Amino acid sequence: MTRLLYHHRTQAHDGQWVHIVEIQRALRRAGHEVVDVSLIGDAEAAGAKGDEAAQPSWKRRFWGAVAAITPGIVYELLELAYNVVAERRLARAVRAHRPDFLYERYALNTWAGVKVAKRFEIPILLEVNSPIADEKKSHGRIFLHGLSKRLESRILAGATRVLAVTDVLGQILIEEGADPAAVRVIPNGVDPRRFAPVGAAARRKTLERLGIAPDRVCVGFVGYFRPWHGIDRAISLLAAEPDLRERAHLLLVGHGPAEDGLREQVRAAGLEKHVTWTGEASREEVPDYVGAMDVVLQPQVTAYASPLKLFEYLALGKAVVAPRQPNIEEVLVDDVDALLFDPKDEDAFRAAVRRLIVDASLRERLGAAAARKIEDEGRTWDDNARRIIEIFEECRAAPDPAPCGVR
8 A cells, every 4th residue: 555645736626626536536446545735625525425525615615715806916926825834734744644655736836745755755746737837828817927937847847757647748848847757648537437328218318308309419518618619610510501400409518708609609590499508517417418419529629738528528438529639639549539620620620520410320430439448548547546656666666866766
């Protein structure tokens, strides 16, 4: 058995939380001891007791309100100040639990994990999901960008291993200061016990509950509606091609800032009867909704990301439409387990969706290959937990005179 401290600063109940909880659960299932060290401490309870334990607490609501009303530069100063609290908590946890290693989900301006790992001479595995400083700058949501970039480089260089979610991101992190020999890639995963192909009866039941005719090809999207997600392209396709409108129905699961514009687009095109909106869905509802879909859309993806829902789509055995770009091609093979399109060509997206709507045998072939991929390529959270432990064991076996190469 291995004992580790899992440090994170995440408060959101979203994809970040899913990743944290699923990795903790998987490590525990494998017999390892995970000690959650975080600002709110709910993820450990969720990992042990299930999703209900991770619903927003008064602490999460409080800190969410603070974040919403705090000026940006003040919030970034609070992030820097968090290191004082985090360092003390981590040091206490190291003394109390004597972990074999520290695992940290990287957060902007947070160097406490690397500092404590060096102080106590234990390895730190740093999970990185994006180049956060530059990502925030691109969205106009950072004030101390220069300082954050310098800190990010030092944190990356100080980690024993840097776990990137894609090869593309791994190369970016190397350019930002990570040791190339320290970078490993572990994409997102899925729990096949919760996301498994559903039968025809279950699909029909969900469609009937939603008021969608079961003989329609259900084309769907799940997520947070942002203007750049490209959902409008699917609406435009139905608006432009009456024959497809009679075959297909669009199911949109979620909400977001682009929703009002999308609803107006649907109204203007007279497609109200051809589009169903579910609103925000719980994690428990998502497998049923996706299970009812025949074609699932991933219209746009950040260039370095590993989309969580992509693995859920695959596990449920769905025909996926996604952009042909390097991070996606790390996972999908065009016309083998998905249809990929040139993201710069709007007609290519429409052609891929059209092809799947009219070709049932193609949908079945791609969906079956997608479901097989999860097991054949080890795309589960349990597989990711095993990889994490293997990377730690690799560190422990290293000949570096400092413990596991800690610098």
